[in-house]
Amino acid sequence: MPPAAPSPIMRRRRLGLELRRLREAAGLTGDQVIERIGWASASKLSRLENGRSRPDPQDVAVLLALYGADEALHTELLGIAGEAGDMRGWLKNFPVMTQQQRSWAELEAGCVEISEYNPVLVPGLLQTPGYAKMRILSAREVGAGAGEPEPGDDIDTEVQARMARQSLLNREADAPRYTAVLEEAALGNRAGPPEVLHEQLVQLCELALLPNVTLHVLLRDTPVGNWYLPPTAFSVYRFADPLDPETLAIEGGFTDVMSTEVIPLNSYKVVFEWLCTAALTASETLSWLIESTGRLTEAVPPSTVAFGPATAPTQRRRDSGRLTER
Incomplete structure (x- = not known):
């Protein structure tokens, strides 16, 4: 990139x-x-x-x-x-970008810092193709009959578009600082079959070692602040140009809201600090991810596991294509 x-x-x-x-x-x-x-x-x-x-x-x-x-x-x-x-x-870098993913990719471009929290899902910038496909299919089942899909808006193209967005985390030059708080529930048994979750956990282990990526897992029984419960998923974007205002994106499942208003944005930044404080540290999170991957390996049929028991990657690696090579 x-x-x-x-x-x-x-x-x-x-x-x-x-x-x-x-x-x-x-x-x-x-x-x-x-x-x-x-x-x-x-x-x-x-x-x-x-x-x-x-x-x-x-x-x-x-x-x-x-x-x-x-x-x-x-x-x-x-x-x-x-x-x-x-x-x-811009489009040359994202040849498979769909309209749905384009607005997010445009927002992420030029960021120097991205902070994300989602109470039930792995954020899109961290998803594997299998996890992404499952999330897109399940959402479309709810919205079935709401209208005809746009041209080129097939599942595989949508997944490829989401994967194209992820390239910004693995960029050799000026990759943004990315921090995410993941709820333990987003990686639990309800999130998908064992083979899909195993692949997702392996990818999170690898991403956690990138120098610009910080991941925190929030355990299900850990209180946040004074028993605060975040009501929705949200992301905060900061840009290279200081005159471009910080932007708040609130995900509502079937609709998204974006705002540059200072008061609500600062409120969500406070909430994000609470979440980071309550969650496992970056090193504790990596250990948790590795242990969870190892436990899940035992539940995955051998034919679907190509990488053996989960171990900590020995080095940070980048490539010019996908985030990971398996």
Whole structure:
């Protein structure tokens, strides 16, 4: 993987916030802007200001001229517009990316730090193909009949897209610092058949040894804070550009919410610190994962186990393809 490019989705949001600020500073309404520059639809400006569309640098240049932006700001925002709109290089790194996975991949791109917690699942950036496929299939069974799948939205493509996202953890250059708190229940018998869980545990053992990855297992009977119970899965993203706001993503099973509002984001950061404090340390977590893998090996039919009893990997290793080689 090449060095991290700026997050496309954050570039769009950053540009949109700046364009709205400049419009308001110029004392113009959205309708007045549309009338003066002759755009056919008011929704075009709304989509730009809300970061919901890929910007055309020519459109951005017209707006900046109307708002009277100075030369330095004009140059900066046109550069951001170019990064937000040019997806060719980004898509080249993710040739199998589906629409569902693309929004997450765009958010993760350019991150310098990712913190994640999930009460019932292994986070997507840590999943094996078998675990990911099982999770996608079980979710689709619940949503069966809700509508036709999008073109190319088959199970295998969706799994490949999730695996493509994981490459950022194994990047040689500027890989983000990644910390996750995993509930013990996410790796219990309810999560899947023994062979799938065994493979997932082996991968977690390997990932835990990467210098940029820190994993914590939260045991089921360990209290958090003053008996606090986290109500939902969440992730916090911090970006290389300090002017790109930290972003909170809250997973709700069948819908996701993203926010850059400071107050709720700081609340979730406090919760994450509580979770890390309550959970096993990184070294204790690796020992727990190795022991759990060894116990599960006995339950897996020999034909499905290709790597023997679980032992601690002797070295950190990276490769340019999948996270692990088996």
